[in-house]
Amino acid sequence: MAKKIQVTVNGKAYSHDVDPRTLLVQYLRDVLGLTGTHVGCDTSNCGACTILVDGQAVKSCTLLAVQADGSEVKTIEGMADNGTLHPLQEGFREEHGLQCGFCTPGMIMASADLLERNPNPTEHEIREALEGNFCRCTGYHNIVKSVQYAAKKISKQEKVA
Amino acid sequence: MTNYIGKAVKRVEDKRFITGKGRYTDDIVLPGMTHAYIVRSPYAHARILSVDTSAAEAMEGVVKVFTGKDIAESGINGIPTGWQVNFKNGDTMKEPPHPLLVSDKARYMGDAVAVVIAESREIARDAGDRVEVEYEELPAVADAKKATEAGAPLVHDDAPNNLCFDWELGNPKAEVNEAMSKAHHITTLEFVNQRVIPNAIEPRSAIGHFEESSDKYTLYTTSQNPHLTRLLMCAFVLGIPEHKVRVVAPDVGGGFGSKIFHYAEEALVIWCSQRLKRPVKWTADRSEAFMTDAHGRDHVSKAEMGFDQNGKIVGLRVKTYANLGAYLSTFAPCVPTWLHGTLLQGLYTTPKINVDVTGVFTHTVMVDAYRGAGRPEATYLLERLMDTAALEMKMDPVELRRKNFIPAFDGVTQPGYQTQVALQYDSGNYHGVLDRALEMVGYEKFRKEQEQARKDGKLLGIGFSTYIEACGIAPSAVVGALGARAGLYEVGQVRVQPTGKVSVYTGSHSHGQGHETTFAQVVADRLGIPMDDVEIIHGDSESVAFGMGTYGSRSLAVGGSAIVKSLDKIIEKGAKIAAHKLEASEEDLEFAEGKWTVKGTDKSVGFGDVALTAYVPHNYPAGLEPGLDFSSFYDPANFTYPFGAHVAIVEVDQETGKVRLKRFIAVDDVGNVINPMIVDGQIHGGLAQGIGQALLEGAVYDENGQLINGSYMDYTMPRADDLPSFEIDRQVTPCPHNPLGVKGAGEAGTIGSTPAVVNAVMDALSPFGIKNLEMPLTPERVWRAMNS
Amino acid sequence: MQLTGTHKFNASATKIWSKLMDTDTLARITPGVSKLEEIGQDQYKAIAEVKMGPVSGSFSGNLNVLDKQEPRSFVLNIKQSSKIGNVAADVKIELQSISEHETDLSFDGKANMSGLLARTGQRVMSGVANTLSKQFFKALEEELASQEG
Structure with missing residues (x-):
C-alpha cells in the first residue's frame, strides 16, 4: 500500500515510502523528526501546523504526504539562514510575539506568506491574514507588532540590497 | 544599581521556540514506544453492560487492550481531589471515586472505558473503533441548578440531589438581610457565568516509561505542576514509591489552569507501561481535549446589592450554584468557594456580605480552575451589579464606584484592609487606577460622542470594571485551615x-x-x-x-x-x-x-x-x-492583591447585533514589575481570554449531556481580527509582604475584562431598555434582544 | 434536534401506506440504507452509510414501527449506532387524505445524538436531515409513479 514520495524540505531532498493516509504534518513530525511543526487540532482550524508548500502557506494537516510529492516544503526549522534569524523570527522575539511558543511556528509561517504577498501590511491586514491561526497566550497584540517589525526590517534590507 | 530588574529584557527561551526547537511532550520519542488510544463513552450517562476487546486485540500491531475491569481488579485508587469543603452542617463533602477507566457506569460524555495500546497511533485508533462496548443509556443532567431538583438523574448514588457540598461565608444571613431591609435601592441580577473551555493550543499528552532494570518510572506530561502530579499519582492513585518516580513537564504549550490538575491519563500511561514494560504515549486530539480537559466557570447565581440614598453600598447577598462536573478535579471544590466567595468585597466598603454556594455534580466533564478561577466569577457579579445599579439609580458608574472605594493604604504605615469575607488586602490605591484609565479613555469627551452617536442612530457603549484579585497563592497555614490538602x-x-x-x-x-x-x-x-x-x-x-x-x-x-x-x-x-x-x-x-x-x-x-x-x-x-x-x-505571609480598572468601548451593529470592541483600556497594579514586556504580554493574553468569554466563548451541553460544540469549528475563540490592539498602563503599589514587592499578573486581564465588555454592551443597548443578557454576547443574542 | 416536514403525494393514503410498510421498497428508497432486514413483527435491522457534513459513518441498529393506525399514522422508533456516535429518534408519520389521489405526508419527531456526531455534527444535522428527507420523498414519488406506469 505504501507509496513513494519525493519532497524537498528546507532545501534537503527526501524520498520515502509512506502510507497513503499519512498527513503531511505526520510525515514531517514522525518520519523526518521535524517537530517544530505542531498539531493543535483535528479540524484544520488552529493553524499550528502551517508550513510553506511551494511558497504558499498551507495547513499541513489538510494535506496528505502523497499530495506533497514533488513539492518544495519549508518549515520553521528552515527559516533561519545559516544561523541568521529570519526577520519574522527576530520580530517575534523583539516584540514578545510569543509566550508558550506552541502556535509560534505556524504564526511565523503564515506571516511569511502574508509578507510575500503584501510586504507592507496594515494592522487590519495582518489581523485578517492571521485569522486562521489561533494564539491563546498573547491576545495577538504583540503578534501584530512582530509582523510589523519584520515588514519594516525586510523593506530596509531590500533598500540596502 | 540594577542592570536587569524593571527592564524589558528579551526572553531567553524564545530562541528555541522561534526556531522550531521547543520540546513539547508529543515531540518526545522513546525507543520501543507504544501508543495509547482511549475508548470513551459517547453517552453522558450510561451503564456499561459489556466490553468486548477481542476484535481489537486480534488486530496486527495491537499490544494490549485494558478495560475498566482490569483497573478495578488491580486494586489501584482513583484520582483524588486536593481540597476539602464541608457541608454547612459539618458533614464532609461528597467525594466519589474517579477510576482511571470506568467499569460500571460512564458519567460524562468522554468518560474513559478502555485503553488500546498499539505499535502506532493509527493502529491504536483503528483498534479503538473495534472495541465493542454495549451501553444502556440513562437519563443525564448537565445543568447545575436542575441537577439539584427532585427527581433529577443522580451522577453518584451516594450524593443525594447531586450535592457535593453547600457552603457559606461572610456575615450571618440575618445581619445581611437586616442591612438590605433598610436599603434605599436594591439591584438584583441573575447570572449564568457560562462554562468555558481553556483550550491551550497544545493538547494534553503524557508518556509513561517504566524501566524494569531499575524499577524506575518516568512520566513526561503537559503539566503546570509536575511535583504535585507526582505526589498525587504515587501516594493516592498508584501506590508506587515517590522516589522511584520522575515527572518531567518539558515545554508546555499553554495551560491557563487546565494543566494544573492530575489527570487520569497520566496515571494510566504509567500503569500501562509498568504492565507492558514499554513506554506508552497518549496524546489527545482536539476533540478529546474538548471532552476531557477540565472546563472553567459554570456558575448560576442570583446577586442582590443594596444601596442607601447616597449610593453607598449597604449590603450584598449572593447565592451561587457551581457546576463541578461528574468527578472532583484537583482544585474543584476550592474554586467556587474560597476563590470566589472571598472576592465579593471587591474594591468596596460593603459592610455586610453573605455568599452561599452549592457545589453540584452533573453529567459533564470536570470543572476546575481556569485563568482567574473563581475570582472572575466574583468580579463579574460585582461589576455587573455596579454598572446596573448606576443605571437604575441614574448615577454615573464612575461616581458610584468612587463613592464606595476603600481608601488608599500601603500596608506598611497603614494597616491592610480586613474584608467581610475572610481576606486582608495587602495594599491598594483604587482611585489611582480608575483616574488613570479615565484619562486614557477621555471620559467626558466620550460621553459627548456617545450622545451624538445616539442621535445619529449609532449604538456606542462604555463599560467599567474595577477589580481586585487574591493571588500569590498561598499561605499554607491559612489554606490548610480552609481545606487545602497540600501546602502552597x-x-x-x-x-x-x-x-x-x-x-x-x-x-x-x-x-x-x-x-x-x-x-x-x-x-x-x-x-x-x-x-x-x-x-x-x-x-x-x-x-x-x-x-x-x-x-x-x-x-x-x-x-x-x-x-x-x-x-x-x-x-x-x-x-x-x-x-x-x-x-x-x-x-x-x-x-x-x-x-x-x-x-x-x-x-x-x-x-x-x-x-x-x-x-x-x-x-x-x-x-x-x-x-x-x-x-x-x-511560604507567603498572605495572598497578594493586584487590582485595576478596565474600560471597554463597543459599538453594536443594529442591523446584525454584532458587537465590535472598539477600544479596550486597562490600567493594572500588579505591584513591582521585574520585566514590563512580559507583564504587558500577560495582561494582553488575559484580556483576550476575558473578552472571549464576554463575546464569543461558551461550552454548550444539550439536555442529554452531549457537548454539542466540541471542536474549533463549533466553539468560538478570539481570533486576531476579533480584537483591537489594547491600550494598557500600569500603577505600582508594591506588595508589602514579599521581598520583591510583586503581586502577580497572570490572571488580572481575564478577571477585569469580562464585565467591562458586557457592561459596555449593556450601555450601548440601554436605549432599548435592555439591562441584562447572558454571555457570550453573540450577534444572534444581541439581535434578538433588540428585536423582541 | 427537531425533525419536521410535509410533502404532498399524488397517491392515495392506502397506497403510500403499503409502500412504507414494505421492507424491500423501503430499503430501496431510503437514502444511505444498504441493508434492511425484518427481524420480527414491525421490527427491522438496518445498516446505513451516512455522510453528515464533516463526519461520515456506517450506522447499524434497529427500526421499530409502533402505534400503527392504518392507514393514518405510525411512529418510527430509530436506534442507530456508529463509531462516530449514536442516534435515537421517535418520529410520528401521518398520512392525511386530501382526495382520492392526493395525500399529505407529514412527520414530526425528535432525534437525540451522542458522541462525535453531537460534538461536531450537530450544527449541520438539520440541513442533512432536510436533504435526506427530500431524497426519500423523491424516491418514494418515483416508486409510486413507476407502479402506476
Missing part, C-alpha cells in the same frame, strides 16, 4: 557552580510565562552577575527538589521569593568566605555589583573568586562547610 509554598534552589555560573532550580513551572528570563533577571541583579551566567531549571522532579507549580499568579510572588531567600543565604555565606580572603571582619563588608568590598576601601573580592574558593577550600574559614548551594522553601 514554593521551593527555590540556587546552586553556584565553582566557576561562578549559577544554576537555579524552581518548583514553579513556565508554560509561556517566561520564568527563564524573569527569574534570571532577579538572580543576576541580586548577585551582580551577567544574566548569561544564570540558568533557570524547572519542570523536572529529578532536578528540582520539590515544588507546587504555577497557577494563581504565584510564580514570581511565591517562587521568585523562594529564590530570593536562597540568594540571601548565598550572599551571607559568600561574605564569610570573602571576609576570610580579605582578612577583614564580615561586618565590615558590603556586597554590591558582584563583589564584596571592605567598606571605605578599594579592597574587594569578586563573586567568581568566592565561588571558586567555596569549592576549592584550601584557604578557607575554619568550621565553614565548603560549597555554595542553598535551597529554600518560601
Whole structure:
C-alpha cells in the first residue's frame, strides 16, 4: 500500500515510502523528526501546523504526504539562514510575539506568506491574514507588532540590497 | 544599581521556540514506544453492560487492550481531589471515586472505558473503533441548578440531589438581610457565568516509561505542576514509591489552569507501561481535549446589592450554584468557594456580605480552575451589579464606584484592609487606577460622542470594571485551615557552580510565562552577575527538589521569593568566605555589583573568586562547610492583591447585533514589575481570554449531556481580527509582604475584562431598555434582544 | 434536534401506506440504507452509510414501527449506532387524505445524538436531515409513479 514520495524540505531532498493516509504534518513530525511543526487540532482550524508548500502557506494537516510529492516544503526549522534569524523570527522575539511558543511556528509561517504577498501590511491586514491561526497566550497584540517589525526590517534590507 | 530588574529584557527561551526547537511532550520519542488510544463513552450517562476487546486485540500491531475491569481488579485508587469543603452542617463533602477507566457506569460524555495500546497511533485508533462496548443509556443532567431538583438523574448514588457540598461565608444571613431591609435601592441580577473551555493550543499528552532494570518510572506530561502530579499519582492513585518516580513537564504549550490538575491519563500511561514494560504515549486530539480537559466557570447565581440614598453600598447577598462536573478535579471544590466567595468585597466598603454556594455534580466533564478561577466569577457579579445599579439609580458608574472605594493604604504605615469575607488586602490605591484609565479613555469627551452617536442612530457603549484579585497563592497555614490538602509554598534552589555560573532550580513551572528570563533577571541583579551566567531549571522532579507549580499568579510572588531567600543565604555565606580572603571582619563588608568590598576601601573580592574558593577550600574559614548551594522553601505571609480598572468601548451593529470592541483600556497594579514586556504580554493574553468569554466563548451541553460544540469549528475563540490592539498602563503599589514587592499578573486581564465588555454592551443597548443578557454576547443574542 | 416536514403525494393514503410498510421498497428508497432486514413483527435491522457534513459513518441498529393506525399514522422508533456516535429518534408519520389521489405526508419527531456526531455534527444535522428527507420523498414519488406506469 505504501507509496513513494519525493519532497524537498528546507532545501534537503527526501524520498520515502509512506502510507497513503499519512498527513503531511505526520510525515514531517514522525518520519523526518521535524517537530517544530505542531498539531493543535483535528479540524484544520488552529493553524499550528502551517508550513510553506511551494511558497504558499498551507495547513499541513489538510494535506496528505502523497499530495506533497514533488513539492518544495519549508518549515520553521528552515527559516533561519545559516544561523541568521529570519526577520519574522527576530520580530517575534523583539516584540514578545510569543509566550508558550506552541502556535509560534505556524504564526511565523503564515506571516511569511502574508509578507510575500503584501510586504507592507496594515494592522487590519495582518489581523485578517492571521485569522486562521489561533494564539491563546498573547491576545495577538504583540503578534501584530512582530509582523510589523519584520515588514519594516525586510523593506530596509531590500533598500540596502 | 540594577542592570536587569524593571527592564524589558528579551526572553531567553524564545530562541528555541522561534526556531522550531521547543520540546513539547508529543515531540518526545522513546525507543520501543507504544501508543495509547482511549475508548470513551459517547453517552453522558450510561451503564456499561459489556466490553468486548477481542476484535481489537486480534488486530496486527495491537499490544494490549485494558478495560475498566482490569483497573478495578488491580486494586489501584482513583484520582483524588486536593481540597476539602464541608457541608454547612459539618458533614464532609461528597467525594466519589474517579477510576482511571470506568467499569460500571460512564458519567460524562468522554468518560474513559478502555485503553488500546498499539505499535502506532493509527493502529491504536483503528483498534479503538473495534472495541465493542454495549451501553444502556440513562437519563443525564448537565445543568447545575436542575441537577439539584427532585427527581433529577443522580451522577453518584451516594450524593443525594447531586450535592457535593453547600457552603457559606461572610456575615450571618440575618445581619445581611437586616442591612438590605433598610436599603434605599436594591439591584438584583441573575447570572449564568457560562462554562468555558481553556483550550491551550497544545493538547494534553503524557508518556509513561517504566524501566524494569531499575524499577524506575518516568512520566513526561503537559503539566503546570509536575511535583504535585507526582505526589498525587504515587501516594493516592498508584501506590508506587515517590522516589522511584520522575515527572518531567518539558515545554508546555499553554495551560491557563487546565494543566494544573492530575489527570487520569497520566496515571494510566504509567500503569500501562509498568504492565507492558514499554513506554506508552497518549496524546489527545482536539476533540478529546474538548471532552476531557477540565472546563472553567459554570456558575448560576442570583446577586442582590443594596444601596442607601447616597449610593453607598449597604449590603450584598449572593447565592451561587457551581457546576463541578461528574468527578472532583484537583482544585474543584476550592474554586467556587474560597476563590470566589472571598472576592465579593471587591474594591468596596460593603459592610455586610453573605455568599452561599452549592457545589453540584452533573453529567459533564470536570470543572476546575481556569485563568482567574473563581475570582472572575466574583468580579463579574460585582461589576455587573455596579454598572446596573448606576443605571437604575441614574448615577454615573464612575461616581458610584468612587463613592464606595476603600481608601488608599500601603500596608506598611497603614494597616491592610480586613474584608467581610475572610481576606486582608495587602495594599491598594483604587482611585489611582480608575483616574488613570479615565484619562486614557477621555471620559467626558466620550460621553459627548456617545450622545451624538445616539442621535445619529449609532449604538456606542462604555463599560467599567474595577477589580481586585487574591493571588500569590498561598499561605499554607491559612489554606490548610480552609481545606487545602497540600501546602502552597514554593521551593527555590540556587546552586553556584565553582566557576561562578549559577544554576537555579524552581518548583514553579513556565508554560509561556517566561520564568527563564524573569527569574534570571532577579538572580543576576541580586548577585551582580551577567544574566548569561544564570540558568533557570524547572519542570523536572529529578532536578528540582520539590515544588507546587504555577497557577494563581504565584510564580514570581511565591517562587521568585523562594529564590530570593536562597540568594540571601548565598550572599551571607559568600561574605564569610570573602571576609576570610580579605582578612577583614564580615561586618565590615558590603556586597554590591558582584563583589564584596571592605567598606571605605578599594579592597574587594569578586563573586567568581568566592565561588571558586567555596569549592576549592584550601584557604578557607575554619568550621565553614565548603560549597555554595542553598535551597529554600518560601511560604507567603498572605495572598497578594493586584487590582485595576478596565474600560471597554463597543459599538453594536443594529442591523446584525454584532458587537465590535472598539477600544479596550486597562490600567493594572500588579505591584513591582521585574520585566514590563512580559507583564504587558500577560495582561494582553488575559484580556483576550476575558473578552472571549464576554463575546464569543461558551461550552454548550444539550439536555442529554452531549457537548454539542466540541471542536474549533463549533466553539468560538478570539481570533486576531476579533480584537483591537489594547491600550494598557500600569500603577505600582508594591506588595508589602514579599521581598520583591510583586503581586502577580497572570490572571488580572481575564478577571477585569469580562464585565467591562458586557457592561459596555449593556450601555450601548440601554436605549432599548435592555439591562441584562447572558454571555457570550453573540450577534444572534444581541439581535434578538433588540428585536423582541 | 427537531425533525419536521410535509410533502404532498399524488397517491392515495392506502397506497403510500403499503409502500412504507414494505421492507424491500423501503430499503430501496431510503437514502444511505444498504441493508434492511425484518427481524420480527414491525421490527427491522438496518445498516446505513451516512455522510453528515464533516463526519461520515456506517450506522447499524434497529427500526421499530409502533402505534400503527392504518392507514393514518405510525411512529418510527430509530436506534442507530456508529463509531462516530449514536442516534435515537421517535418520529410520528401521518398520512392525511386530501382526495382520492392526493395525500399529505407529514412527520414530526425528535432525534437525540451522542458522541462525535453531537460534538461536531450537530450544527449541520438539520440541513442533512432536510436533504435526506427530500431524497426519500423523491424516491418514494418515483416508486409510486413507476407502479402506476
